[in-house]
Amino acid sequence: MAFDRIAGKEDLYVGGIFALRKPELLEERNITSVLSVIKYSFDGWGERANRFNHLSIDVDDVDDQDLLVYLSSAVRFIDQGLYPPRDGPNETAEPKSSDPTGAVYVHCAMGKSRSVTCVVAYLLYKYPHRFGGKQFSHSATSTTQRRETANAAVIQALTLVREARSIAEPNPGFMRQLELWWEMGCPADDDRAVENHPIYQKWLYESKLKEARDLGMAPDADWIRFEDEAESSEDQPKHEASAEKQLRxxxxxxxxxxxxxxxGHQGTGKTENPASPCPHIFVDTLSWMRPALEDGALDGRLICPNAKCNAIVGRFAWQGFKCSCGEWVCPAFSLNRSRVDEADVRPGGMGIRMPPGRSGSL
Structure with missing residues (x-):
């Protein structure tokens, strides 16, 4: 069949572009909204085009395509199509009904990957309780829960779609993006909800790093993300220990x-024994490293930021390196254990911990 209906109370259909060759098929099923997860225009439909609300998302079906950033707008479009305001799509319309009164068709070229990804994203957003979750709160605990349940939730939602459309198979890149969508809590408050989310921003940064590595280059200086400068978010996990360790x-x-x-890293070599700890302490990219990283070098030394000291405290390698304990870390920002001291410091005052750079320590 050209398209298939997803089981449930909503008239939500998924399929390929061929169904649009016969608009009467859409009209027979009272479909009023069409989401094209492909470049598509209704310009050739004449007056008939006015019967449909249409959104086109121009993306390719490749692993490294960023579809995640569009999921908020796709999900909002689907939801508004299934649950339209009683008096139409305008600011003065009555609140939408709790029962679906519209029908939506989501398509790509074959109805296999891109369109299925958007339908799965909608199911995860609309019915999290069906897939081992709930409407998570914004907390470190819920972020961890979402991350741990992401793969299972996505598989369950995809299984539901496959019951209607057996060829449903998002590419591996889209599957990973659906897991991130779940981990973020399926944000759809506005069309830019994903774009503004810290988890998405970090994933995008990591994608840029991989792209640079594949080209054998260091990332552009403007793209480097310094974790101590990154905007804090309640959605990000934070350590709950009463004391923290400082590296000096x-x-x-x-x-x-x-x-x-x-x-953290776990090696498999000789120094894996706690009695002989790994000589490398790997850390995130931090703002005091900026002078060493802005030159565009693939690797180099890390220098103490104290201008009166300038001691060599470690090294970095955007392409990564294999540490003495056997693990490959990429990218690698390593402090040499013999050149730093580790100190346990209890939070002062009211238990508020300031990250490095915010208290003048970096």
């Missing part, structure tokens, strides 16, 4: 990082 330059005692920015 052994020569001048300047604080270089705290436990919030330490990147």
């Amino acid at each position: 330059c052994k020569k001048c005692r300047r604080t270089l990082a705290n436990s919030q920015f330490v990147v």
Whole structure:
């Protein structure tokens, strides 16, 4: 069949572009909204085009295509099509009914990957309780819960779509983006909800890093994300320990990082034994590293930010490197354990912990 109806109370259909060759098929099913997850125009439909609300999202079906950024607008369009305001789409219209009164057709070229991704995103947004979740609160705990349940939730929602359309199969890149969509809590308050989300911004940054690595280049200086400068969010996990660890330059005692920015790793080599810890302490990209990273070098030394010290405290490699304990870390920002001191510091005052850079320590 050209298109298929997803099981449920809504008239939500998914399929390929061929169904649009026979508009009467859409009219027979009272479809009033069409989401094209492909470049498509109704210009050749004449007066008939006025019967449909239409949104076109021009994306390719490739693993590295960013469809995630469009999911907020896609989901909002689907929801507004299924639950239109009683008096039409305007600011003075009556609130929409709790029962679906519209019908929506979501399509791409074949009805297999792009369109299915948007339908799965809608199901995860509309019915989280069906897929092992609920309407999560904005907290570190709920972020962790969403991350842990993301894969299972996406698979369950895709299984529901496959019951109607057996060829449904988003590409691996879209599957990963659906997991991030769930992890973010399926944000659809406005069309830019994903774009403004910290989890999306970090994923986009990591995608840029991979692109640069594939080209054998360092990332553009304007794209480098310094974690201590990144805007904090309640959605991001934070350490709950009563004491935090600080890493300080052994020569001048300047604080270089705290436990919030330490990147954990587990090796398989000889130094995996706790009695002989790995000589590398990997950390996030931090603002005091800016002078070393802005030159565009693929690798180099990390220098203590204290101008009166300038001791070599570690090294970096955008392409990554294999540490002594056997793990490949990429990108790698390593503080040499022999050149830093580790100190346990209890939060002062009212238990408020300031990240490095906010308290003048970096």
